[in-house]
Amino acid sequence: MNTSPELNTPIVHRDTLPGARYWSLVVKRGFCLRLVDRDGRANVSTLLYNPINPLERYNAPDTLKGQHTSKLTRGNMLYSDMGRVMMSIVDDSLGWHDTIGGISDAAMVREKYGEHGYQQYGNDFYRSGRELFLIELEKWNLGRRDLVPNLNFFSKVHADADGTLMFDPEHSQPGAHIDLRAEMDTLVVLNTAPHPMDADPEYRPGEIDLVIYRSEPVVPAYDYCVNFRPENARAYANTAIHNCQEAYS
């Protein structure tokens, strides 16, 4: 089921990614990546890198403290460690995407769901977020040293007053979507393994639709994300320098 809104702009690529699979692409500046949770069970673990200098990457602490939030939604921007915005969340039907839960590894998957290897189960074998990230990162000459704290789109982890963390199993919905606009060319590496805190005793990773479309031109003075917080405007100004764009005021 896909109830996400129709796009009035040319779609350049559309794909469906099953659960527990990987994907990566350099999304060029001026294009948007839409992710759609088809069945309401998806978790999309995501990392971002600057393809011309992958030492610059999505930085969770800078993104969170810069915007005084631990969750991400429309208006928030994804900052690199170099004071720039890599992607902006221009649309979001859920209101909360996780930044602190991390990924599962093989031992966690085995402990939670039991042994379920390829030899017995073929391509339905169980895979961890870490394994899928590492496979895809290696294709870009990246690896374990580059596995920094990631985003988990469509998942919600919240804390009580004591800091106890809780995963919300009812959070996502069939057709939920999030649209990410690349403000600089951005290597997006993602996978659809289950969230490591997902309490579902069954291994049932959700599948997603991926849509890439050309963004409307950004008018910084009126842009929702640029003006969402003063920090965003400053991060966007740094990105404009990176892109050799004219400064704006």
Next chain:
Amino acid sequence: MSSQTLVESRLDPANAVYREVVPAGSPWMHEVKKGQTFRILDLEGNQAADTIFYSLERPTEEHYSAVDTIRAQGNAYLTTGSVLMSNEGNPMLTITADTCGRHDTLGGACSAESNQVRYALDKKPMHNCRDSFLTAIAESHYGLTKRDIVPNINFFMNVPLTAEGGLTFEDGISDAGKYVEMRAEMDVIALVSNCPQLNNPCNAYNPTPVEMLVWD
């Protein structure tokens, strides 16, 4: 704040095998061996100590991991009893005493670039923790690079999460003489930036020295 567990240490500073005062704004890098106990002492109060731990055996492969640590303990804050986990899922250190009560692991370190974003574009020339981290690893012989500067612990910083998903920066809850102490569960390299931040209250706008102590 019932999760804050104040536990005093029985260790006597007179018996420490190592003592060093780290001036405000300086980095400090030191090996702590398995079984040793390491204390950071806030000498004058409200001083943030940005800290990353690396495995001494394989520093470029195994390091402190904020997400693994908070997920393993099911809680966002560090205090007595918290086990600091590595990216490989191994316990690196266990916090054994803490007279402050809460330490942050989400806010990360300040950098020239994050100061621009958070405060003003003209703040770039100000001294910052990432500069201290990079200075220390560049002068060391462990093979560490910027690639290994991962999200750190902010000892003595209070950065509460709200139920609505907000992240708030509260005034420090530390005070002169407060400390946090941890036992190494493997041989580690401790990398600390005694934070020089002047743009927010994490150091009460007055960065001050901290003391490092190690016991066998």
